[in-house]
Amino acid sequence: MENKKILIEICAGTTCHVYGSSQMFLLEEIMPEKLKNVIEIEGRTCLGFCKNQKEFGKPPYVKIGDRIISEATSAKIIEYLTTLHNL
Amino acid sequence: MFVDNNATRIKRTLLIDIARLFFENKLFEKIDYLPIEHFPKDGNSLRCCVYKDRAITKFRLMSNLGLCVEHEEDELTRLSEYAMQAVQRTEASEKILTVMQEACKSCVKANYTVTNACQGCVARPCTITCPRNAITITNGRAFIDPSKCISCGKCMNVCPYHAIIYMPVPCEESCPVGAIYRDENGKENIDFDKCIYCGKCTRACPFGAILEVSQIIDILKSIKEGRKVAALLAPAVAGQFPGSFNQLATALKEIGFTYVVEVAAGAQITAKKETAEFIERMKEGEPFMTTSCCPAYTEAVKKHVPELKKYVSDTPTPLHFTAEITKQEYKDVVNVFVGPCIAKRHEGHDDKFVDYVMTFEELGALFVGKGIDTAALPESEFDITAGRSGRVFPLSGGVTTAITEALPEGFELKPVVINGLTKKEMKLFPIYAKGKLQGNFMEVMSCEGGCIAGPGVLSNPKIASVKANELAK
Numbered sequence: 001m002e003n004k005k006i007l008i009e010i011c012a013g014t015t016c017h018v019y020g021s022s023q024m025f026l027l028e029e030i031m032p033e034k035l036k037n038v039i040e041i042e043g044r045t046c047l048g049f050c051k052n053q054k055e056f057g058k059p060p061y062v063k064i065g066d067r068i069i070s071e072a073t074s075a076k077i078i079e080y081l082t083t084l085h086n087l
Numbered sequence: 088m089f090v091d092n093n094a095t096r097i098k099r100t101l102l103i104d105i106a107r108l109f110f111e112n113k114l115f116e117k118i119d120y121l122p123i124e125h126f127p128k129d130g131n132s133l134r135c136c137v138y139k140d141r142a143i144t145k146f147r148l149m150s151n152l153g154l155c156v157e158h159e160e161d162e163l164t165r166l167s168e169y170a171m172q173a174v175q176r177t178e179a180s181e182k183i184l185t186v187m188q189e190a191c192k193s194c195v196k197a198n199y200t201v202t203n204a205c206q207g208c209v210a211r212p213c214t215i216t217c218p219r220n221a222i223t224i225t226n227g228r229a230f231i232d233p234s235k236c237i238s239c240g241k242c243m244n245v246c247p248y249h250a251i252i253y254m255p256v257p258c259e260e261s262c263p264v265g266a267i268y269r270d271e272n273g274k275e276n277i278d279f280d281k282c283i284y285c286g287k288c289t290r291a292c293p294f295g296a297i298l299e300v301s302q303i304i305d306i307l308k309s310i311k312e313g314r315k316v317a318a319l320l321a322p323a324v325a326g327q328f329p330g331s332f333n334q335l336a337t338a339l340k341e342i343g344f345t346y347v348v349e350v351a352a353g354a355q356i357t358a359k360k361e362t363a364e365f366i367e368r369m370k371e372g373e374p375f376m377t378t379s380c381c382p383a384y385t386e387a388v389k390k391h392v393p394e395l396k397k398y399v400s401d402t403p404t405p406l407h408f409t410a411e412i413t414k415q416e417y418k419d420v421v422n423v424f425v426g427p428c429i430a431k432r433h434e435g436h437d438d439k440f441v442d443y444v445m446t447f448e449e450l451g452a453l454f455v456g457k458g459i460d461t462a463a464l465p466e467s468e469f470d471i472t473a474g475r476s477g478r479v480f481p482l483s484g485g486v487t488t489a490i491t492e493a494l495p496e497g498f499e500l501k502p503v504v505i506n507g508l509t510k511k512e513m514k515l516f517p518i519y520a521k522g523k524l525q526g527n528f529m530e531v532m533s534c535e536g537g538c539i540a541g542p543g544v545l546s547n548p549k550i551a552s553v554k555a556n557e558l559a560k
Contacts, residue, residue, distance in 0.1 A: 012329045012462065013329065013460050013462070014328065014329055014451065014454045014455060014459060014460045014461050014462070015455045015460075017328065017329050017451065017545060017546075018099055018103070018448075018451035018452065018454070018455050018545060019096055019099060020091035020095070020096065020545075022545065022546040022547050022550055023091045023547050025547075025550060026547060026549060026550070045329075045460070045462050045463060046460045046462070046463065050455075073091075
């Protein structure tokens with residue numbers, strides 16, 4: 001299998017920021033050791049999901065692959081990685 | 088005091104709603120629907136039912152409009168009528184905080200409670216230790232009668248199963264000066280003869296029942312009327328918004344501010360004058376001097392430790408100097424302080440050069456309400472800018488740094504830095520006032536970490552402090 005890291009894109013647009021996205025940039029600090037090596041965290045300029053909250057849910061948003069996590073928290077990201085990726 | 092929880096998210100959502108409706112010119116037309124939109128009748132409720140949530144949303148919106156909860160005399164008054172009153176007033180409310188008793192959970196009656204870990208043991212040390220006979224065994228388990236309990240905690244210490252726990256009343260616990268009290272109905276109130284406006288309770292209450300009285304409507308109205316409005320930006324702004332410092336200047340102009348000014352400019356004057364004052368006081372043989380820039384601290388001295396007042400620096404705050412310069416520079420300008428602080432509203436009200444005060448949280452709501460993404464804008468210059476000595480002020484130890492750097496040779500600063508005002512510190516101040524301070528300079532910041540951790544911030548202070556240090560290079 002290809003040794004590609006899972007990209008976690010945290011939206012750092014103003015809307016997400018006002019809803020507390022800055023907290024998630026400290027995600028790595030609380031990440032379990034076994035996950036740290038397989039992920040990559042990137043801040044993104046506004047991903048635009050806030051313009052269509054009916055479809056995407058409420059900010060802040062985090063994008064992992066095709067999955068958009070709304071009302072994201074560090075805990076939700078870790079939960080997603082551990083359950084769906086079986087990491 | 089950075090908080091990220093559902094209570095703050097709800098608060099911000101409603102601030103954004105108000106800002107958006109104002110910018111879209113739909114405030115009067117749409118505001119009455121907001122409580123229903125957020126809590127539709129087939130949706131989830133946060134409390135007993137959506138109707139209670141709606142009633143509470145109405146009060147939250149009132150405080151965002153700059154009205155106290157107590158302002159409501161007739162419950163049938165609509166939000167649109169309140170919005171009209173808000174837009175028509177010529178002066179912002181003097182009130183800074185308001186308690187929404189409908190949202191107050193009346194937390195716990197006694198601070199100690201028996202959990203289901205209680206084994207109903209034979210020894211029963213809790214019943215024997217309790218000095219008020221408040222503990223009985225009911226259905227095989229210890230029970231504390233809250234009307235008898237004096238919250239001494241002795242039962243918790245003797246329980247062999249650790250089955251008795253301490254349950255705080257978060258607002259009362261957070262208040263450094265004991266200004267929050269419970270009335271005969273079990274609801275919390277603020278005693279404004281004691282309150283220092285530090286804002287800790289607003290963030291501590293898990294039900295979001297203590298509200299700030301906002302001035303955003305007054306600010307937006309001034310802009311809309313075409314008046315010249317200056318945004319006086321506190322140096323704690325570093326790291327509070329996405330994008331660069333100069334992109335933020337552009338964003339503020341997009342909102343409609345005519346001028347963008349760094350409060351660090353006034354902080355430089357404060358640093359210089361405070362240094363001179365320190366030298367003067369030391370020459371006169373005073374035991375120590377303490378800072379004047381934190382408005383919650385100076386209010387605490389005024390209301391609770393008046394004997395300390397003579398040691399507080401007479402030098403005006405960075406905000407005062409900045410506001411004065413701005414008024415001199417631009418004729419008929421409306422000065423709006425933008426910062427992390429709730430106590431600054433009180434200072435702003437008392438300062439003739441300051442017209443309005445808003446927090447970074449509120450500014451963030453204005454950006455979102457107007458659809459501005461700060462990081463996507465071009466950069467522009469500040470109209471009044473500043474240097475390093477002013478930009479270190481918002482960090483705990485910052486004022487000390489600024490003065491140490493400005494002090495000429497031959498004078499030694501022996502600083503005592505109080506990083507965060509607590510009940511414990513409040514007890515120490517009267518001792519310091521007797522001249523028993525281990526140093527000759529005392530810097531006090533009400534918020535732990537300094538202004539960058541104020542109640543009105545948007546960013547985690549860990550990140551913000553890195554940015555504030557970068558900006559101060």
